[in-house]
Amino acid sequence: MSDAVSLVPAAKGAGGRPRSQQIDDALVAATLEILDEEGYPGVSLEAVAKRAGTTRPAIYRRWSGRTALVLAAVAARLDIPSPPDTGCTLCDIDESFNIFLGSYRTISPEVLSALYADCAPDPELRAQYLATIIEPARTAVGHTLDRAVDRGDLRETIDRDLLLDFVGSLIHYRAMFSPEHLGDAEAEHAIEMLLQGAAGDYPALVAHSEALEHEALSGTATRHHHHHKAQQ
Amino acid sequence: MSDAVSLVPAAKGAGGRPRSQQIDDALVAATLEILDEEGYPGVSLEAVAKRAGTTRPAIYRRWSGRTALVLAAVAARLDIPSPPDTGCTLCDIDESFNIFLGSYRTISPEVLSALYADCAPDPELRAQYLATIIEPARTAVGHTLDRAVDRGDLRETIDRDLLLDFVGSLIHYRAMFSPEHLGDAEAEHAIEMLLQGAAGDYPALVAHSEALEHEALSGTATRHHHHHKAQQ
DNA sequence: CAACATACGATACGAACCGTAATGTAATGA
DNA sequence: TCATTACATTACGGTTCGTATCGTATGTTG
Known part of the structure; x- marks a missing residue:
């Protein structure tokens, strides 16, 4: 679980009865439970409120709607990954695959794809999705790649962000469209291809x-x- | 537009009044128009039926629901790509990027992500999505890669499907999460990295x-x- | 301690869809 | 002709949404 900071948009003025943190937590927990048990389509605000022992208006006091609620709930479960740094480039990149895999192991690609689909039309939600779910892994792995470049293990002329995209996109793609996540053996193949190149004689x-x-x-x-x- | 074959699930028995092909077409066209104008959330069956000059029951006679309708409509617009074969491996792979880009240029990633999210929970729709939207491009580019391997331009030990995944996933990822699609210059970078490899000394x-x-x-x-x- | 501001539970409302059913009429094949 | 199915029209019950209205609870501010 990441920091509890700002899982809930701040309340309005300073005066008045403060929001119950217990309700905050109960709503997030209820949402995650329903996501696990019934998937994204099962998350109706009525069901969430009932399981959390409160009512729908309490949700609307905190979030703008279902999408924002689910996004906050998912964010609550995700770890902020720390960049691998073993001094061994191959091992670090291997670990980087696991970092990208992290999101899809704890949340289920079906939920993430549905959530993103709902976020995409709204610029704010979309940005929040990217910042919450996509960026942390990219940042962590990015640091690792930077160190590999500093060590001179990667070509100097390399486009770091592109390499990041290659790793991240492959895992995202496999999570979405393949029956199984990328396994260790396949990850090793992938690293080999990325680092060594596919051409016989470029x-x-x-x-x-x-x-x-x-x-x-x-x-x-x-x-x-x-x-x-x-x-x- | 692809072949009109089986955009609509076949009618039941042979007897009785046949379905109107005009209504088939009008429904598909109406769906595509609404997708373009208002995006996936704007596609309500009522709206589609109204624009097509018919009624909701006519839709349910043809498809199982909104998701199947949209999938059929999207399929109607997609071309079946033919694999590049210029004899120049670099050029072919360059073209291959465009093949993968094809889907996202004609349909809008927002629509595709929402459609996939709806398809994913249902095994049949999911399979149909993959067969309709993902596979054709993969097959075409796969042929191109096979020829490159035959020519000896790629490493013999290469994992063809993995290379396919790298190209397809990168474009999918960028379409979804970047403000702009992969441009020509970036595509060239990507090809260079894939073929030449990122490591200085693997x-x-x-x-x-x-x-x-x-x-x-x-x-x-x-x-x-x-x-x-x-x-x- | 009093006044105020907001959250809380409970309940209700209108709107939008959904998926289906029930009509009577039209179009085809046996 | 008769059986069968599609068609337009209309309607129904159900779910969920987003919001509104209460009276009550729980804080902060003066």
């Missing part, structure tokens, strides 16, 4: 492509929509 | 990791959760 591929491009420029029909920057 | 990283592992095995405290297969 410079040769570039050379070939450029040769075709010149050929195309000199008047013939073959089309090449894709352009190469000069190799450094 | 064998050295493996060697280092293995050295640490031996050290750990010989009794000291350092933990290594990750195991290496023998290098071939």
Whole structure:
């Protein structure tokens, strides 16, 4: 569980009866229970309120609606990951896969996809989803990658954010669309491909492509929509 | 537009008044219009029926509900991509990115994420979503990758499906969570990283990791959760 | 201690959908 | 012709939503 800070939007003025923290907690807990037992579609505000021993208006006093409530509940369960730092780049990246996997292990991809779908149309909720669920893992793994670059283990010219996207997106994709999460053996394969590269001889591929491009420029029909920057 | 085959589940018996193809088409068209104008949340069956000039029961005669309707409508708009085959591996993979992008350009990631969220809990709809929206692009790009392997442009030991996942997942991820789709320049970066690899010296990283592992095995405290297969 | 402001439980209301059922009429095939 | 199914129309019961209205409880401020 992360810090209890701001799971609930702050109350309005200072005066008056303060909100019950117990109700805050009970609502979040009830939401998580229902998510686990019945999934996202089972979360009706009536059901949440009933299980929490309170009523619907109490929810609306705290959140703008179902989506915001679920987002807060999910955030309450997620850990803030800390970046691996073993000094061994391969091991660190291996651990990084687990960091990305963390969200999907504790929440269930079905819930996350439904939650995101509801968040996406609203800029504020969408930003909150990204900040809560996507960013922490990226930040942690990002630090790890930075250290690997500092050590000189990764190419200097590397696009760090892109590498981050590759790792994060693969795990997200597999969580959503595959029957099973990425296993250890597959993770190792993935790391190998990312670090070693898929090409047998990359410079040769570039050379070939450029040769075709010149050929195309000199008047013939073959089309090449894709352009190469000069190799450094 | 793909083939009109089986956009609508087949009618029951042979006898009786046949379904109106015009109504089929009008419903699909109305659904797509509403998706474009108001997004997924705007698609109520009442609204679709009204715009199509018919009524709700006519929808239920054809589909099991809103999710199946939208899935059919989306499928109607998607092209079945054909695999690039220019003989230039770099160019083909570049085109492959565009194939994956195709779905997200014609449908809007918000709609797709909401649709998937609704499909996911139902095994049949989920399978249909995968077969309709995910698989065609994968199949097309898969053929392209196979040819690249045949040409010897990719490592022989490569995991073709994993490479497919890397490309597909990156584009999916960016479509969902980034403000903008992957651009040409970024795609080129991505291809470069995938083919060339991110490591400066991959064998050295493996060697280092293995050295640490031996050290750990010989009794000291350092933990290594990750195991290496023998290098071939 | 008094006044005020807000949360709380309980309840109710209108609106929007949903999924289905019941009509009578239209269109096809046997 | 007769059986069968689609069609438009209308209606029903059910669920959930978001909000409103109470009287009561629990704090803070003067």
